[in-house]
Amino acid sequence: MDFSIKIGGQAGQGMQTIGAILSKIFSRGGYHIFSNQDYQSRIRGGHNFYQIRIAAAPVSAPDDQIDLLLALDDLSITEHEFELRNGGGIIYDGSKSKSAKEGSGRFNIPLEKLALTEGGKKVFVNSVASGAALGLLNYDISPLETLLYESFSKKKPEMLESNIKAARAGYRFAQDNYSQQFAHKFKPGPAVPRMVINGNEAIALGALAAGCNFFAAYPMTPSTSILVYLAGKQAQFNIMVEQAEDEIAALNMILGASYAGARAMTATSGGGFSLMVEALSLAGITETPAVIVLAQRPGPATGLPTRTEQGELLFVLHAGHGEFARAIFTPGSSEEAFYLTQKAFNLADKYQIPVLILTDQYLADIYRNIEPFDLSSLAIDRHLATEEDLKDVREYKRHQLTPSGISPRLIPGRTEHVVVTDSDEHTEDGHLTEDLDVRVKMVDKRSRKYQGLAGAVIPPVLDGPAETDLLLIGWGSTYGVIKEVTQKLNAEGKRVSQLHFPQLWPFPSERVVEIFKSATRKVIIENNSTGQLAWLLRAETGLTVDEKILKYDGRPFTVNYIRGALKL
Amino acid sequence: MDFSIKIGGQAGQGMQTIGAILSKIFSRGGYHIFSNQDYQSRIRGGHNFYQIRIAAAPVSAPDDQIDLLLALDDLSITEHEFELRNGGGIIYDGSKSKSAKEGSGRFNIPLEKLALTEGGKKVFVNSVASGAALGLLNYDISPLETLLYESFSKKKPEMLESNIKAARAGYRFAQDNYSQQFAHKFKPGPAVPRMVINGNEAIALGALAAGCNFFAAYPMTPSTSILVYLAGKQAQFNIMVEQAEDEIAALNMILGASYAGARAMTATSGGGFSLMVEALSLAGITETPAVIVLAQRPGPATGLPTRTEQGELLFVLHAGHGEFARAIFTPGSSEEAFYLTQKAFNLADKYQIPVLILTDQYLADIYRNIEPFDLSSLAIDRHLATEEDLKDVREYKRHQLTPSGISPRLIPGRTEHVVVTDSDEHTEDGHLTEDLDVRVKMVDKRSRKYQGLAGAVIPPVLDGPAETDLLLIGWGSTYGVIKEVTQKLNAEGKRVSQLHFPQLWPFPSERVVEIFKSATRKVIIENNSTGQLAWLLRAETGLTVDEKILKYDGRPFTVNYIRGALKL
Amino acid sequence: MKPTPFDYKVATAWCPGCGNFSILPAVKTALSDLGLKPHQVLICSGIGQAAKLPHYMRCNTFNGLHGRSIPPATGAKLVNPELAVIAESGDGDIYGEGGNHLIHAIRRNIDITVIVHNNQVYGLTKGQASPTSEIGFATKVQTEGVKTAMMTPLTMALSLGAGFLARSFSGDIPHMSLMIREAIKHRGISIIDVLMPCVIFNKLNTFQWYKSRVYKLEENGWDPTDKLAAYEKSMEWGDKIPLGILYRKERPAYEDLVSVLQGKPLIDRDYSPQKVQELFGEFI
């Protein structure tokens, strides 16, 4: 089974609510779900959609076609009708729709009328529509009732009953009038406790699992939901969330907090990151750990605020004046987003460097239902100076020269030592210097961190045979869609492998060179217009690929898009 | 003849004044001069020096050794004594010097006493010392008198006489007491009208020659002297110079000015440039011409504010979120600084892009005496929309799609058309859009500019035989020193060529590939710790070099340093 | 609304009921009443719901970065002074991200007009607190309600020496239009803080909330030349909120003081590369 529902309408019509409800219901029913969103930079009106794929086997990309269109406005019909597969149908509200014609596969349901008669308010359309979708599918209604109960019984008990009434009315109407005309039917299976979680939520959870206790940011799509999520967990997780006056303040605040002993993070998008670049360099020279999430959207400048792109890899790689060590993580799924974020804090603390997590609007907003994270082996490794480190130390040196390049780190105020650091080039004890021999030693010390970092790099994930006719290469959020393409092509008897990079800096050159040896046709797939990974690959290894499949219209790749471009 | 004078002392002791006086005198006397400076991030005290090389033939790098040390304090003696060549000497003031011992090559001259007796004030030490140096060399004193006359007769006539008296006293004392003991002697030749000019002054002149009429900046070493120079020319050259509240404002101001019809420039160093990165991206999407000078100094962060480094090539190349076209000029001399800056404005206007001029503290501050710039062929090419362009236009479209990617540009207020632009992705008429087909067209339009830009790229300069045993490769400020190394090695019968890049983006790949074919040993020389050009070279061409000679102690290369590293 | 040359037919991205809808005609009529034509006006805006305004009318537009409406306005005005230049954006944009430009622009006193759509919230990013949000205002980020002092922007602007300060309300188009006209006529920087409801994210400061509190200074015999009184009045907020020209004082605009700005607009002067020859002598 592989069924896709698209909910379309104007901003503010509740597509997200309906989408979230249905996703959870099917997840709880034992199905695998995948959902993605498309929205505009406005609060009301325009055209948005939310698409849910429900399947028996795990899925990791949106389908190019859909089976059920839940159209909350007319435009949704004209925009998406053609995406319907044979046997698909459209739920719409005839009383609100001027253009929609009745006919086979057209399910005219008085969503608004039912909302008003059953609940008394238009907001109940969400419950009516959710009920209607389930009714059409002959799915059980009780999971919906349970979910509504969970959502409202505590927070807004006065809304519970009306919601349930509205849901039932929608369910009943669809079942009574149309369920015979719709071929697709499915039922809940045994409950499976999977988490319906998107990339940003996974990052937020990763930060909490890393003991992040200070988060400062300035709102910017598509990173804002990390800020919002963490703000809701302040008391429970002992994390201070501060909305900064601007992004410059945000990063400088977290550097102050980190210096003072916190585990600190910020999140932003390209424009905000641009403003952080000076402080990134400050993290470099002061060797202050920091975790920075950059959720990419199409640029330049304001660009397309609510769309997706992978246009900032090379920017992030070289951002900041002067030369200093950093690590760049590029998670491809909610799982990687969680584990890599948790790891980012340990890595940042160990090497006393900024660690950058590069995600994008697509990954930030896609939901999959995944196995709950395995927390058993996670640890918080602060790598602070030990008593042993300080045993014979009379005057503590924050920037002591060491073979690894890592100096013992103390928290100010927690010993009688003073902790001194400086944005100028400095001596081992952190005071500014113009001694040019010391300068060279300090540059060398800081670059020595790359030896350790290179050893700790997360290797690219090769999925499929090493000897391959076609190697599909990607980084970050393209992981899921390339995975599906790879699976499909293999199922068709082709010999295809996927190479996914969850970390791009330090660049895992050796492994890539090795992998390239046994691959025939090598294709890089990137959501940008220039092929930034391809460039990095050549710079680091001299290797080139045979083709680049690039997309930069602000939308993510789909399976068919890639297949088409592969011309197989 | 090839003679070097080093003037050493504390900040505030007037090394720059003496250095400037002597440089001009020898320049007027027909000699070629080259001078460089070394100073600290403080206003008084510490240790600074100013070194002038005086030669019969053109020179383009500092000498590793010196012939005359003019020591204004004790530290200058201990620090630089060992740099003296055989037959060299030290001028010092015995009354102020505790450690200096009399002896051969030691010229104890009561600089301060003469300043006080002849001029009545300590400030006249500069003139005494300048006079003393000339006296020791048996050089004519009248050029010094002329220069003092020119400097003071109008601006501070009350200071003129004392200065001349002081200069004469120093001259006489040196001649009377020591001129016999100093082997070096030289006399002015026929006057040659060469300009003693440093890199920043050349950039400022280039901007004026380009009709730059708006300059906004925030002070930051080593870019500040551009701001200062232009501020002094406001009335004469019809240029508004505005000190912005911060670098963010500076670049956003010049974008507003440029949009409104100005030719606008800003200048900064790494930290300030970091803050400009968001607005750089704004220039990209709004297609607003801008010239941005980045005078590099060692980073990260505050680093070494008064020293030199070439650490920001890759940063500048990828700076800004999203993908957009730019050009990067990397002048290697005052001449290139002038001509390239003048050209930068034309290029920025033609392609409606930001043009970046990458210089550094070393180039900013070195003086050479050069042939006056040839202004005859310079023009101001605004590339504004013509009547022809607008003939059939009812509604003007600022971002009209064209084969070249360049849209006709109008100045707001100068026609009845309105000029609309936007940091969001926009339609041809400049209004924000979420139409994703338009998005693709606009990205393509903007990248098409690279076709023109690549055609217009300034090719790397190959100096020496194409078939070569050793190719020395550099960019920017290393031009002069590599040139000297190349000349010396050739003079010794080796077959060596120099490859210098005055423009690094778009990268002139084809030409480089061709040149590399006939070179045996290829060495890249960069004032940074990672070899950024080497990386760029590989990314763009796949080519690697045999060695990298890197230096990152904040000081420039010297001829001997490179020769040593070449192990020839 | 009577038609103006600034009208431009296009769908907006604002929410039904949003205060922005009435600010737009106020701007257009003010400009047209002043006899200006679209090509003589430049609006520089930042990013936010407010900042979209120039897209919905006909005029020169530089829609730049979030927080950065004032610097491009400054640059444009200095070189092309015949343009009437307006910097227009939201409270988050001008008082938050762009605060540093505002304070120094006031000191600079260039002849531009700053119009702030003050809905006391970040609209476009979905409802976080802005510098003008009230203490206690709860959002998904300020979960316990705002704890930082509410900025009273006109108090700050006054303390920096601003010469024209006004407040208006999106519920009163003629009043906004009048304020904008007066502001544009004022030589030097002028600042108008326009209160407006965000019907989606600000459930506290609603249309009614404002409506029932605002009153007009000019109807109460207000003397806008008394700085000390203006200081006190600028902090009035709560049961009563004053509208109108809070403070007005002529002071020389930057353009009147800087020599190079006297005479023809900079962009109209003659420039020749060969003129640089004049400078060679300095270096020889």
Place this chain on the structure above:
Amino acid sequence: MKPTPFDYKVATAWCPGCGNFSILPAVKTALSDLGLKPHQVLICSGIGQAAKLPHYMRCNTFNGLHGRSIPPATGAKLVNPELAVIAESGDGDIYGEGGNHLIHAIRRNIDITVIVHNNQVYGLTKGQASPTSEIGFATKVQTEGVKTAMMTPLTMALSLGAGFLARSFSGDIPHMSLMIREAIKHRGISIIDVLMPCVIFNKLNTFQWYKSRVYKLEENGWDPTDKLAAYEKSMEWGDKIPLGILYRKERPAYEDLVSVLQGKPLIDRDYSPQKVQELFGEFI
């Protein structure tokens, strides 16, 4: 000066005669008089001559970026509140480049002390005008003299609701020291504007210039609780310049209002990755 635990023997990079030399002992004695030890104090500074101060004493030091002394101080204080946190820099740094942080830090009201070495000029970059330079002050960049209004920073700070505002003068070490002590004791943000001569680049506002103009508010029966009076007084500049605590008002500090900041310092609490399990339910 009597020795303090904050003494640190090192050569400074300041010019002979510079006002910074006397601010240093004032800071050290203030801290030591309060019974603080070097490891209990954190100075965050920016870049400039003033900002070098913590390098010349013994204390925790985060010498960050130009204009950015306040944000790291904010972050550090929130997570490690037992530290006495000072943000210290020049006028260019805190009022110019860093203006936006100052205005929002005042609104936030965290318990930090901001000390501004106000020499009315950019010292380290060799003498350009700063926001507090006087009209007419000529420099190599402001060749016709400054044309922008001089900022009176305490007026601005007051207008944003600051609860502790003082001015001192580098010519009076005991006074500076007293102001710093009082400022540190004040709960919430406190701001001290310290007038000091730059002997190299500011030939207008010299030691004598200040010396002959300053007078002490406390000696004139000043009531630092009267906001309106403070407003007027904050603008007094010219023949007479007031020193002392201009305004003092208790208002709750941010730390007292935010729930998560109650109790142990954030950095001392227990964190366990496994606690995240508690959240899984939300997603299922």
